[in-house]
Amino acid sequence: MVIVQGILIALAVVLGAFIWQTALSGVNRKIVARLQKRRGPRWYQEFLDIFKAMSKTSVSHGWIFDFGVIMAVGGIVGTAMLMPITNSIVAFRGYDNFFIYVYLLAIGMLGMAMSASGSGNPLASIGVMRALTQMLAYEVPFMLVVFTIIFNTQASGLSLNGHVLSGSVLQDITLFQQAGHWNALALPLGLIVGYISLLGMLGKKPFETFIAPAEIASGPMVEYGGKQLGMLMFMHEITVFIEVSLFINLFLGGAQNLFEYLLKYFIVYTSTNLVTNVYARFKIDQVVKFFYRWPFALAIIQAALVIYLGWVI
Amino acid sequence: MTIELLLLSIFIVAILSYVTTKVNKTAGAILTIVGSLIPLLLFLVVDLKSTTTIEFFQFSLNPLGLFFAIIMSIVYSMVAFFNPYWMKKLLHPASYNFLYLTSFASTLGLFFSSSFIQVFFFFEFVVWTSLFIIPLGKSRVASIVYYTISAMGTFSLLFAILLLYREYNTFDIQTTLTNISYNSNLGLVVYCLFGVAALAKLGAFPLHIWLPMAHGSAPDTFSPVLSGGLVKMGAFVAILMVFGMNSTFMFRDSFHVIHTKILDGIPYQNYILLALGAISIVVGTLMAIAQDDAKKLLAYSSVANGGYIILGIGVADNIGLSGALFHIFAHATATALAFLAIAVVSYRAKTTKISELGGMIHNMPITYMMYLIAIISMAGIPPMAGFISKWLIFQTLIHNGLIFMAAAAFFGSIGSFLYVFRPLAALFLGQKLPKYDHVKEAPLMMLLPMFVLSGLTVFYGIFPSFAWNYIDPILKSYHLTEMAPTLFQLHGYNGNLNAPLIAGIFVIGVLIAFIMFISLPKSRKVSLMDTYTAGEFIYTPDLLHYAKDFYAPLERLYANHPSILKFYEQLVNKIKEFGQFVKYLFFSKKVEMTVFWIVIFITLILWGGNIW
Numbered sequence: 001m002v003i004v005q006g007i008l009i010a011l012a013v014v015l016g017a018f019i020w021q022t023a024l025s026g027v028n029r030k031i032v033a034r035l036q037k038r039r040g041p042r043w044y045q046e047f048l049d050i051f052k053a054m055s056k057t058s059v060s061h062g063w064i065f066d067f068g069v070i071m072a073v074g075g076i077v078g079t080a081m082l083m084p085i086t087n088s089i090v091a092f093r094g095y096d097n098f099f100i101y102v103y104l105l106a107i108g109m110l111g112m113a114m115s116a117s118g119s120g121n122p123l124a125s126i127g128v129m130r131a132l133t134q135m136l137a138y139e140v141p142f143m144l145v146v147f148t149i150i151f152n153t154q155a156s157g158l159s160l161n162g163h164v165l166s167g168s169v170l171q172d173i174t175l176f177q178q179a180g181h182w183n184a185l186a187l188p189l190g191l192i193v194g195y196i197s198l199l200g201m202l203g204k205k206p207f208e209t210f211i212a213p214a215e216i217a218s219g220p221m222v223e224y225g226g227k228q229l230g231m232l233m234f235m236h237e238i239t240v241f242i243e244v245s246l247f248i249n250l251f252l253g254g255a256q257n258l259f260e261y262l263l264k265y266f267i268v269y270t271s272t273n274l275v276t277n278v279y280a281r282f283k284i285d286q287v288v289k290f291f292y293r294w295p296f297a298l299a300i301i302q303a304a305l306v307i308y309l310g311w312v313i
Numbered sequence: 314m315t316i317e318l319l320l321l322s323i324f325i326v327a328i329l330s331y332v333t334t335k336v337n338k339t340a341g342a343i344l345t346i347v348g349s350l351i352p353l354l355l356f357l358v359v360d361l362k363s364t365t366t367i368e369f370f371q372f373s374l375n376p377l378g379l380f381f382a383i384i385m386s387i388v389y390s391m392v393a394f395f396n397p398y399w400m401k402k403l404l405h406p407a408s409y410n411f412l413y414l415t416s417f418a419s420t421l422g423l424f425f426s427s428s429f430i431q432v433f434f435f436f437e438f439v440v441w442t443s444l445f446i447i448p449l450g451k452s453r454v455a456s457i458v459y460y461t462i463s464a465m466g467t468f469s470l471l472f473a474i475l476l477l478y479r480e481y482n483t484f485d486i487q488t489t490l491t492n493i494s495y496n497s498n499l500g501l502v503v504y505c506l507f508g509v510a511a512l513a514k515l516g517a518f519p520l521h522i523w524l525p526m527a528h529g530s531a532p533d534t535f536s537p538v539l540s541g542g543l544v545k546m547g548a549f550v551a552i553l554m555v556f557g558m559n560s561t562f563m564f565r566d567s568f569h570v571i572h573t574k575i576l577d578g579i580p581y582q583n584y585i586l587l588a589l590g591a592i593s594i595v596v597g598t599l600m601a602i603a604q605d606d607a608k609k610l611l612a613y614s615s616v617a618n619g620g621y622i623i624l625g626i627g628v629a630d631n632i633g634l635s636g637a638l639f640h641i642f643a644h645a646t647a648t649a650l651a652f653l654a655i656a657v658v659s660y661r662a663k664t665t666k667i668s669e670l671g672g673m674i675h676n677m678p679i680t681y682m683m684y685l686i687a688i689i690s691m692a693g694i695p696p697m698a699g700f701i702s703k704w705l706i707f708q709t710l711i712h713n714g715l716i717f718m719a720a721a722a723f724f725g726s727i728g729s730f731l732y733v734f735r736p737l738a739a740l741f742l743g744q745k746l747p748k749y750d751h752v753k754e755a756p757l758m759m760l761l762p763m764f765v766l767s768g769l770t771v772f773y774g775i776f777p778s779f780a781w782n783y784i785d786p787i788l789k790s791y792h793l794t795e796m797a798p799t800l801f802q803l804h805g806y807n808g809n810l811n812a813p814l815i816a817g818i819f820v821i822g823v824l825i826a827f828i829m830f831i832s833l834p835k836s837r838k839v840s841l842m843d844t845y846t847a848g849e850f851i852y853t854p855d856l857l858h859y860a861k862d863f864y865a866p867l868e869r870l871y872a873n874h875p876s877i878l879k880f881y882e883q884l885v886n887k888i889k890e891f892g893q894f895v896k897y898l899f900f901s902k903k904v905e906m907t908v909f910w911i912v913i914f915i916t917l918i919l920w921g922g923n924i925w
Binding site for chain 2: 007010014054055056057058059060061062063064066069070071072073074075076077078079081082092094095097099100103104106107109110113114117118119120121122123125126128129130132133135136139140143144147150151153154155156157222223226227228230231234283284285288289296300303304307308309310
């Protein structure tokens with residue numbers, strides 16, 4: 001019974017996440033347009049785009065092209081199902097281990113990469129290559145910061161564990177922050193790294209090399225149209241939801257109620273869109289160099305401060 | 314059934330196989346399947362006894378040995394199914410079959426040995442048998458390098474064993490290792506010597522250079538055995554040295570790296586081991602990304618995965634050891650599977666160079682799926698076995714606050730997405746090249762072992778708790794807390810994992826995606842050449858296939874890296890120079906040297922007794 005309830009909550013989370021994030025993308029398009037002195041599309045434009053793409057007939061480049069799309073959407077939906085929203089809206093309490101997000105997200109990415117390469121278009125393969133290379137850049141500093149967070153919290157779950165090894169304190173990452181300080185405040189260097197990595201994850205400029213619309217014809221997505229494109233757009237919205245929610249849960253203390261969560265989400269996501277509009281694009285090797293020069297160093301310093309010196313606010 | 318009898322029977326089958334192969338090649342190769350499959354069934358079903366009848370040999374049925382022996386039997390027996398197809402390709406099929414089974418028998422002997430001299434004996438035996446298999450492939454140089462590095466390992470092992478014998482007057486593993494933990498001075502020497510043996514066999518930095526050479530040029534059917542099986546002997550030695558010698562107790566008074574209020578720190582000896590593991594991960598990952606030969610790529614990934622095993626072992630706690638043991642299993646099955654998939658490609662398309670291949674998925678979809686499962690496990694993505702072990706290793710790294718090791722581990726795990734994707738994208742996917750139109754799917758006998766290996770990878774990824782039937786006795790034998798996971802709960806230091814739940818959620822996700830996909834309008838199928846080319850007209854698939862220098866922008870960043878290989882080459886040159894100098898001094902036919910020695914001789918005689 002518990003498991004059925006969990007699955008129902010999880011499905012509701014995915015559906016809600018899709019509606020909220022897609023609407024927010026539309027709103028953000030409007031905000032960006034106003035910055036550029038345009039009127040911008042209507043707020044529900046993204047919905048129209050997705051449903052229109054889904055309703056069209058399309059072309060397929062063989063079974064792996066379709067299989068990859070299914071695997072991508074499946075992996076991402078599965079990851080989103082595990083995401084805790086607030087203290088009370090949690091589908092599977094205690095099993096939302098941080099590493100599951102990193103790796104379960106990867107299966108979605110792998111599916112998409114496979115499908116894109118399976119299309120036989122070299123531009124798509126170049127896009128995939130860049131996406132993977134960028135992943136190597138942003139993921140390591142980000143994981144190091146989370147390493148510090150987990151060490152500091154003594155828990156790797158986002159919601160409360162049902163069972164913890166003897167000797168350790170019964171807690172989780174979000175409740176730990178709500179009881180004390182947010183990690184954004186406790187680990188200021190970590191926040192910087194986390195935010196830069198978030199830009200990398202979301203593919204926002206200066207780290208949007210793998211999409212690079214003017215250069216490699218929209219990157220991995222070049223061959224898609226119709227329902228495949230629609231499903232990948234759906235997948236993209238859910239991916240953004242996972243990444244932003246992860247940031248909120250890890251750095252901004254999660255949320256006690258839905259309103260707080262939505263407010264934090266709005267602020268974080270909109271801020272990334274504002275940042276992206278004042279930057280130009282990095283080349284892919286510049287991305288790697290940048291991440292291993294600054295965020296990586298900051299992440300190491302932050303980890304050393306916490307673990308060796310015990311300096312936490 | 315005693316272990317002794319088992320080894321003897323495998324040896325007899327080996328000889329039988331040699332003779333049979335001379336008459337009928339396929340029949341001889343089938344004997345290798347029989348010879349390696351029966352021990353596996355025995356380990357799983359029958360209770361073996363350790364009583365011995367032959368004077369010299371001493372075997373004991375310890376849990377650690379059993380764990381390794383089962384993995385070794387799985388790898389050997391599954392790979393053996395490929396042997397019949399390679400009989401025509403090999404220069405000496407009879408010797409190959411004979412050596413295949415003898416090397417298998419000697420690994421089993423090694424794991425069950427209860428005396429050190431016997432460990433050395435079998436260790437050497439494995440090296441010698443595999444040494445002669447490797448040159449049956451592409452290169453002879455590879456086996457020279459393999460032997461040199463292995464010799465470093467085996468001789469330092471021998472030296473350590475003799476040191477232990479001099480001190481305690483016995484070769485018994487249990488006794489000597491228990492005693493040595495009270496003698497930290499001699500213990501350190503033995504620890505270092507064992508370390509050399511372990512790193513050499515595991516192919517960890519700085520002794521990793523033999524792996525890509527040997528794996529890359531060995532016969533396609535032996536590469537999976539090398540990578541999935543034989544390198545794991547290094548892990549066995551590493552476990553003996555860290556847990557058998559109880560290194561944390563032995564080095565309790567030595568300097569602990571980063572000992573703070575919160576952390577106990579790690580003895581610097583173990584820390585060095587961990588550092589070497591971390592460097593192996595980084596080096597292996599970076600080198601694997603840059604490879605063009607699929608087999609070399611997988612070989613470098615074995616270097617990186619060996620690093621993970623060292624990280625798990627070196628921390629010296631129960632979760633770390635469990636992670637390492639699980640990783641040994643997960644990597645053995647995954648890497649054997651990946652190597653076998655590449656072997657299929659090599660069998661059908663006659664090459665393993667990624668840049669020469671393309672679109673193999675349209676010829677061999679099942680092999681592709683097998684490779685996909687293997688790389689998902691190697692990259693540590695759920696719901697495959699590789700995820701469980703990486704999760705456990707991360708748990709222990711975080712608990713011990715090992716920042717740099719964790720950075721290397723994270724780098725390696727994200728980097729693995731890059732290198733495992735390379736053969737996927739360029740070899741299996743991409744444009745279908747016309748020159749491989751005739752290529753067919755692998756025969757059923759080759760698919761069968763791949764099904765078994767992928768089944769194991771998936772099963773233990775979803776239900777990891779079953780592995781602790783074998784791991785918990787090992788933890789117990791080293792007086793560590795047993796993990797005792799339940800079906801739905803695997804406890805770490807700072808969280809727990811519910812592997813079936815994750816798998817279930819993933820299945821639900823895929824189901825949703827599938828329903829979405831079939832309920833939407835059907836799509837029209839077009840050819841691979843019917844793609845967006847930005848207005849250019851291209852009619853040759855080769856021109857639309859992106860396979861060469863896949864990660865060029867990334868590779869550029871470390872193209873001028875310092876190489877350990879260059880250092881070894883310089884070392885070789887120095888030794889050669891020294892040899893030439895000695896030759897010049899004593900063995901040259903030059904007149905001046907003869908006169909020189911005569912003068913020296915006469916001077917010494919004239920000096921007489923005063924010289925002393």
